[in-house]
Amino acid sequence: MEIPKQIRNKIVAFMAPIVEAVNLKKTYMLGKIPVEALRGVNLKVESGDFLAVLGPSGSGKSTLLNLIGALDKPTAGTLLIDSFDVSTLKDNQLSDLRRRVGFVFQFFNLIPRFTAIDNVGLSLSIAGMGKAERKKRAKELLETVGLKDRMKHKPAELSGGQQQRVAIARALANNPRFLLMDEPTGNIDSKTAREIINLVKGLNEEKGVTIIMVTHDQHLAREAKRIVQIFDGVITSDIVNGEPT
Amino acid sequence: MRTQDVFGYSFSAIKLRKLRAGLTTLGVVIGIAAIVALLSITQGLQNTITIQLETGLATDTLIVSPGGGAFGGGQHGGDFGGGALGGAASGFRLLVNDTLTINGLSTDILTSIAVIQRSGYINSTEHERVTTIVGVDFAEYKNIYSTTFVSESGEIPDNPENNTIIIGKRVNERQNGTVLFTAGEDVQILWANATARPPQNESYATHVTAVLQEVGGFAFGGPSDSNIYIPISTAQEFFNTSECEIIIVKLANSDQATIDAVVKKIVDEFAGEVSAISSTAVLNILGSVFSIIELFLVGIAAISLLVAGIGIMNIMIVSLIERTREIGILKALGMKSRTVLAIFLGESVIIGVIGAVIGIALGWVLANIVATVLSSGAITVGTGGGAGASGGLLSITPVLTPLVFLGAFGFGVGVSVIFALYPAWRASKLKPVEALRYE
Numbered sequence: 001m002e003i004p005k006q007i008r009n010k011i012v013a014f015m016a017p018i019v020e021a022v023n024l025k026k027t028y029m030l031g032k033i034p035v036e037a038l039r040g041v042n043l044k045v046e047s048g049d050f051l052a053v054l055g056p057s058g059s060g061k062s063t064l065l066n067l068i069g070a071l072d073k074p075t076a077g078t079l080l081i082d083s084f085d086v087s088t089l090k091d092n093q094l095s096d097l098r099r100r101v102g103f104v105f106q107f108f109n110l111i112p113r114f115t116a117i118d119n120v121g122l123s124l125s126i127a128g129m130g131k132a133e134r135k136k137r138a139k140e141l142l143e144t145v146g147l148k149d150r151m152k153h154k155p156a157e158l159s160g161g162q163q164q165r166v167a168i169a170r171a172l173a174n175n176p177r178f179l180l181m182d183e184p185t186g187n188i189d190s191k192t193a194r195e196i197i198n199l200v201k202g203l204n205e206e207k208g209v210t211i212i213m214v215t216h217d218q219h220l221a222r223e224a225k226r227i228v229q230i231f232d233g234v235i236t237s238d239i240v241n242g243e244p245t
Numbered sequence: 246m247r248t249q250d251v252f253g254y255s256f257s258a259i260k261l262r263k264l265r266a267g268l269t270t271l272g273v274v275i276g277i278a279a280i281v282a283l284l285s286i287t288q289g290l291q292n293t294i295t296i297q298l299e300t301g302l303a304t305d306t307l308i309v310s311p312g313g314g315a316f317g318g319g320q321h322g323g324d325f326g327g328g329a330l331g332g333a334a335s336g337f338r339l340l341v342n343d344t345l346t347i348n349g350l351s352t353d354i355l356t357s358i359a360v361i362q363r364s365g366y367i368n369s370t371e372h373e374r375v376t377t378i379v380g381v382d383f384a385e386y387k388n389i390y391s392t393t394f395v396s397e398s399g400e401i402p403d404n405p406e407n408n409t410i411i412i413g414k415r416v417n418e419r420q421n422g423t424v425l426f427t428a429g430e431d432v433q434i435l436w437a438n439a440t441a442r443p444p445q446n447e448s449y450a451t452h453v454t455a456v457l458q459e460v461g462g463f464a465f466g467g468p469s470d471s472n473i474y475i476p477i478s479t480a481q482e483f484f485n486t487s488e489c490e491i492i493i494v495k496l497a498n499s500d501q502a503t504i505d506a507v508v509k510k511i512v513d514e515f516a517g518e519v520s521a522i523s524s525t526a527v528l529n530i531l532g533s534v535f536s537i538i539e540l541f542l543v544g545i546a547a548i549s550l551l552v553a554g555i556g557i558m559n560i561m562i563v564s565l566i567e568r569t570r571e572i573g574i575l576k577a578l579g580m581k582s583r584t585v586l587a588i589f590l591g592e593s594v595i596i597g598v599i600g601a602v603i604g605i606a607l608g609w610v611l612a613n614i615v616a617t618v619l620s621s622g623a624i625t626v627g628t629g630g631g632a633g634a635s636g637g638l639l640s641i642t643p644v645l646t647p648l649v650f651l652g653a654f655g656f657g658v659g660v661s662v663i664f665a666l667y668p669a670w671r672a673s674k675l676k677p678v679e680a681l682r683y684e
């Protein structure tokens with residue numbers, strides 16, 4: 001039985017946020033010069049959210065996304081992902097956490113020597129899934145992103161949009177708690193970008209996948225339920241369904 | 246990640262750079278092949294020589310020669326023709342009739358015989374050959390070396406006439422099988438007397454009474470294929486000497502205690518001016534000499550494998566740098582550091598295993614080729630000197646013991662893995678964000 005959307009969203013709202021950042025700071029050291037990329041970010045992301053992060057270049061969007069994806073550790077402040085405090089996790093635990101996050105990069109980051117199906121399978125294989133099962137699941141995922149007839153193609157034999165679909169399928173492989181997308185349409189023409197956004201939107205609306213997407217395209221950002229603006233390492237506005245919070 | 250998937254991933258990375266991986270593997274192949282070939286040949290050579298020594302000389306004999314000290318100075322007649330000048334610096338001379346003294350030393354001594362030898366020539370009307378002329382008591386010699394001092398044609402007389410000679414198989418035949426002398430044929434033997442003033446060639450006419458069966462290789466004090474034998478009395482007269490190069494002592498048994506006791510008695514009797522060596526001692530000395538040679542050769546081969554190891558390390562570091570971004574992706578997908586380590590080590594294991602297997606096979610083939618070349622007579626190995634015998638062809642059967650097989654395999658894989666440790670560790674320590682940023 002399908003739970004109506006409104007009810008499901010209400011249930012979701014009662015659950016603990018899957019991402020919670022409190023006064024989150026990240027300072028890079030350029031030699032001896034500190035670069036403050038994040039200067040105290042406060043953010044809560046609930047399950048089922050579709051969040052667009054907007055901001056000028058160098059404002060700290062990627063830095064924030066890398067922290068949420070457990071690819072990097074914060075300098076100060078707390079970051080809870082799925083109730084785990086990232087700062088306290090060991091290397092191995094961070095790896096485990098990354099498996100529960102689906103990351104989609106601007107430059108696709110597929111393994112060039114692997115076919116589409118093997119690229120998706122890699123994610124599953126890292127999680128310890130066996131070969132036969134992997135193949136079946138990877139096929140399903142590629143069908144979901146509309147690449148049914150491109151399974152045996154290597155990245156070089158696919159268009160940018162198709163490569164990004166493979167990357168999305170790979171990110172979804174291990175049923176992640178949320179999808180992180182760092183300018184997923186940055187390397188794709190606007191028509192294809194629109195298709196990708198529709199795909200992502202569909203995943204959010206129909207499958208309830210939580211999405212955090214960095215973009216600098218205002219039009220694409222409008223497709224999200226929630227728009228967060230970052231300037232110079234701090235969040236300056238947070239608008240949900242057109243209403244400021 | 247499952248083990249087979251880790252290996253599968255390593256393999257996919259190797260396949261990507263086939264030529265490079267092939268060349269890296271070649272380094273391991275060469276190192277392992279060299280080790281295996283050298284070890285199996287030296288092992289085979291050692292076996293051959295040991296067997297020939299064991300058949301050539303009964304273990305119940307001692308060789309007494311002038312010069313104190315163990316195995317001293319290569320005096321066992323190997324110093325061809327030098328015997329007449331020879332002896333120790335002290336002026337000590339081992340005499341033919343010292344056998345009488347030795348016989349009386351112990352009841353464990355059954356008999357002893359003197360051996361005189363010089364290098365010289367044997368001539369017939371058509372042929373001339375360089376040889377070693379050995380003077381012995383035929384009857385006693387036959388008694389001691391009953392399995393090797395055996396005639397193939399003609400007869401070995403117990404009471405020979407003075408102008409009787411017995412010739413070794415290889416003196417009699419060329420390598421291509423041409424027979425030069427036959428039993429009953431009249432020949433002349435000749436030696437260069439360097440002690441005469443002025444030095445002059447001396448010769449006498451004689452006839453072949455027997456040709457020996459092939460002895461094979463060489464024998465410590467015993468019959469050799471490249472010697473000719475004349476009666477001891479003739480030798481004393483012909484070489485105008487009462488000295489001998491060695492005295493062969495036949496013991497009642499081959500117990501180590503008997504050997505040690507008799508050796509001590511003989512050495513004491515001659516006030517340390519002689520050495521007495523048992524064939525067992527010679528075998529032991531040869532054994533340790535072989536071990537040293539083997540160690541040396543294998544050491545050199547091992548160095549070539551180390552060079553291969555450094556090659557692996559170099560390639561892995563290049564590969565690590567090239568694949569920085571890929572490692573970033575793997576880590577972003579949640580791969581653990583130790584799995585990244587395993588992938589890189591997996592590549593080196595694959596290279597090591599393939600290299601070792603091909604290397605062992607190639608080494609074995611090489612060993613057999615070398616053995617065939619040696620046995621076919623293309624190369625004559627002079628085993629000369631020390632053992633009182635001259636050169637002989639060696640028929641070597643290379644030996645690949647399970648220990649060498651496993652050792653070479655383990656060493657090949659081990660070296661590959663050890664040199665991959667550092668690059669693999671570096672790969673595993675890459676930070677995902679930095680790796681992904683890498684261009």
Ligand SMILES: Nc1ncnc2c1ncn2[C@@H]1O[C@H](COP(=O)(O)OP(=O)(O)OP(=O)(O)O)[C@@H](O)[C@H]1O
Binds near residue numbers: 030035059061063064
């Ligand atoms: N590894 C690093 N070392 C030093 N400084 C860094 C590093 N990574 C990022 N920065 C700095 O941190 C700030 C934020 O960078 P970030 O990549 O998060 O920006 P961004 O919002 O993603 O920009 P863009 O839209 O161009 O991708 C920038 O000033 C950048 O120079």
Ligand SMILES: [Mg+2]
Binds near residue numbers: 182
């Ligand atoms: Mg960025």
